[in-house]
Amino acid sequence: LSIRRQRQDVYKRQIVKALDDREKKIAEQLEAARKSRTDAERERSEYVYKNERFDQQRTALLMQAQNDAEHEREKWLEAARAEVDRLREDWRQALQIEQCSLHRELMRQTQNQVFAIARKVLADLASESLEQRIVEIFIQRLHAADESEKNRLTLAIQASSEPVVVRSAFELMAEQQNMLERTVKSEFAAEASIKFEVADELISGIELTTNGHKLSWNIADYLASLEHSLDRVLAANALATPESGDAHHAAG
Numbered sequence: 080l081s082i083r084r085q086r087q088d089v090y091k092r093q094i095v096k097a098l099d100d101r102e103k104k105i106a107e108q109l110e111a112a113r114k115s116r117t118d119a120e121r122e123r124s125e126y127v128y129k130n131e132r133f134d135q136q137r138t139a140l141l142m143q144a145q146n147d148a149e150h151e152r153e154k155w156l157e158a159a160r161a162e163v164d165r166l167r168e169d170w171r172q173a174l175q176i177e178q179c180s181l182h183r184e185l186m187r188q189t190q191n192q193v194f195a196i197a198r199k200v201l202a203d204l205a206s207e208s209l210e211q212r213i214v215e216i217f218i219q220r221l222h223a224a225d226e227s228e229k230n231r232l233t234l235a236i237q238a239s240s241e242p243v244v245v246r247s248a249f250e251l252m253a254e255q256q257n258m259l260e261r262t263v264k265s266e267f268a269a270e271a272s273i274k275f276e277v278a279d280e281l282i283s284g285i286e287l288t289t290n291g292h293k294l295s296w297n298i299a300d301y302l303a304s305l306e307h308s309l310d311r312v313l314a315a316n317a318l319a320t321p322e323s324g325d326a327h328h329a330a331g
Contacts, residue, residue, distance in 0.1 A: 239290035
């Protein structure tokens, strides 16, 4: 009986141990399953999170690329507009300069033609009465010279060993030459000899020269002065026109 009981106890212990081992193994399997499920859930969460981050980054990159592309497009358009404006302005200025140049050239040609006609008409109108009047006007000019001019001519006459030269567009008559000699001697207190010459280029005029100094009255001087005045006006207009055009363009 005792041996039987011992065997029963052994079987019982074996059964309990087997049950305990089985329960422990089941617990381990459940724990492993739980851990696997937790790991799987964590991995799934990480995967979802990474996918969401990837989607967000991809969306941000696409938006950045679109913004950069739009910015570059605006830069290119702005550069193209600036280039078109520059070319248009260059063309406008070139056209304006060409128009001004053409206008100045037409004005200069007209001016030259007018003065050429004026000189020809004055030369054709020369007569004895006109020549006499020119001599009288020149003598009046000698009388009317201011003191500084008279002193300058007097010193020039006295310092020169050469004769005083009186040039005229026409040949002076003896009486006219005498009048001029008396005027020169009385106005400039000089005993220098006087040499009379004819100079066609004077165009209805007369001049006195001595030792590099000159006193004159002739219509050619008036024409030349008028020509120079017109040239200055044309030059001033040529400078002012581009500036006014730029101001108008800037205002527009």
